[in-house]
Amino acid sequence: AQSVTQLGSHVSVSEGALVLLRCNYSSSVPPYLFWYVQYPNQGLQLLLKYTTGATLVKGINGFEAEFKKSETSFHLTKPSAHMSDAAEYFCAVTMGGYNKLIFGAGTRLAVHP
């Protein structure tokens, strides 16, 4: 069975500081991994995804994530936080082959001046 663990339900950073949101997964087969962002009262927006190929994936809004098979991790980073990055972030995994997404519990990112 697949699962996703997001360490830290709340993360707070200063504007301009590094953003690091942690995601670890469990999967018996090579996973497809996703990060989504959700702003208040809105749906989810795809930030980036890893399916195959290069393990460092770049997404929108300056975010990137690295797939590390040995650590079963897919942490999301951004070098410099902006106030507009404040939102809820969800990591998700699927096995591919038209399976459903398994979501983590989410991490709420707060950015303060």
Add this chain to the structure above:
Amino acid sequence: GAVVSQHPSRVICKSGTSVKIECRSLDFQATTMFWYRQFPKQSLMLMATSNEGSKATYEQGVEKDKFLINHASLTLSTLTVTSAHPEDSSFYICSARVLDSTDTQYFGPGTRLTVL
């Protein structure tokens, strides 16, 4: 590209009435759409998988007679909450899966349902 719309964005209804929510993929075809429910400050809970031209597959614990799903075309799925009660109040989000092998889902903006 890959835009998904939902209508309505917000609905308030009386207890006992039925509410229909539409989910449309605007610029791509989606043989599979998903319906999720999200409680405040929680993650998404998958309710059902909607397949075009066939019956929806419901997750364990989701009442299929309560939450009717119809996927009549490659761009439209509907969720009808029948005989709604206050406990059905929630944020409902749909997603559509693109027709490739990456399992990527694109999400609608959500529908806030309030049952009085």
